[in-house]
Amino acid sequence: MSTRAGSIDVKSLTPEWIQRLAPYPPGMPLEELEREYGITGSIKLASNENPYGPSPRALAAIAAALPSLHRYPDGSGFYLRQALAKRIGVPADAIILGNGSNDIIELAVRAFLRPGDEAVMADQAFVIYQMVVQAVGATARCVPLRRFTHDLEAIKAVIGPATRLVFLANPNNPTGTIYTRESWEDFLADVPPHVLVVADDAYADYVEDPDYPDSLGYQRHDRLLLTLRTFSKIYGLAGVRIGYGIGPLAVIEVLNRIRQPFNVNALAQVAALAALDDVEHVERTRRNNLEGLAYLRGVCERLGRPYVPSWANFLLVDVGDGARVYEELLRRGVIVRPMDVYGFPRHLRVSVGTPAENERFAASLAAVLAAATP
Ligand SMILES: Cc1ncc(COP(=O)(O)O)c(C=O)c1O
CATH class of the missing domain: 3.90.1150.10 (Aspartate Aminotransferase, domain 1)
Structure with a gap:
């Protein structure tokens, strides 16, 4: 090229x-x-x-929304955020919608990393983390997996004064492995309070394991934890691009400052809302x-x-x-x-x-x- x-x-x-x-x-x-x-x-x-x-309900919602495509979408994603807030048990303002969860990964990097800052992640996790960190001139500190699984002890050990973000994918892509509740809780207890932990739970809906720590259960107003979820996987909506993040109000407020005003299109919003209910x-x-x-x-x-x-x-x-x-x-x-x-x-x-x-x-x-x- x-x-x-x-x-x-x-x-x-x-x-x-x-x-x-x-x-x-x-x-x-x-x-x-x-x-x-x-x-x-x-x-x-x-x-x-x-x-x-996709869910047939999502398809019907998309069909019903087609005649209104000359209108801009609801830039706040009001109805979907309300529905998610009710389901998760957090305020709607603790939720940000993204053009796929990829969008929110990028927002977190742009909001929290300056050139020269560091983000820590596993070397064999979702490659987008490394790419978006590099794209802002920051440094990706990559920690080897241990038996194909995130090594939270080793990740903790490389967090230093320049570290602003940690990316974790649970289950991990491309290995499919999970870290357990015990290792996650040990990690959270020791991670420095100024480091934003991005818990990418894109595949959480598939996990059936009592040892699995769903990061949503660890959200607190005073903890720098951002949970990422997506409609691309179990909800079958990868083509319309929609995901969301949940975190402390102050973190979500910062991400909203740099989000494009209409980052989630109208069809994605109605499709996700309908898909949520298709148990x-x-x-x-x-x-x-x-x-x-x-x-x-x-x-x-x-x-x-x-x-x-x-x-x-x-x-x-x-x-x-x-x-x-x-x-x-x-x-x-x-x-x-x-x-x-x-x-x-x-x-x-x-x-x-x-x-x-x-x-x-x-x-x-x-x-x-x-x-x-x-
Ligand atoms: C771990 C992980 N996070 C995020 C994503 C991105 O998903 P989305 O389609 O919501 O942008 C993927 C997609 O494959 C993924 O594997």
């Missing part, structure tokens, strides 16, 4: 921390695979989406996920491939040569996620699909691995 515009070196005009950034590599869209490879009927298990799609859709998705995870674990065991036990809606599988197996699966119309950008070149991350999609993945993986065996 050229960095020049005619005789002008555009790259050299940007701060050096922007020069070092590489764009985020998203999961390949189905349309791109079919266009590039000339195939049809492919499946995508690459972005941890809901295989059952049946959420339950069906959760049940499918537990069964799908068990099925995928069984597939790995049958094929003799190690995997990382997951509490989320995906599984990290050691296939030996991630890039090659990814490519071979694409040729068979199956999109998963290669993990080299996360530093797992042997692994693929596969999202739980419908039972038919999981079977298609299993058969394709078996065929690819068999073809590679001499």
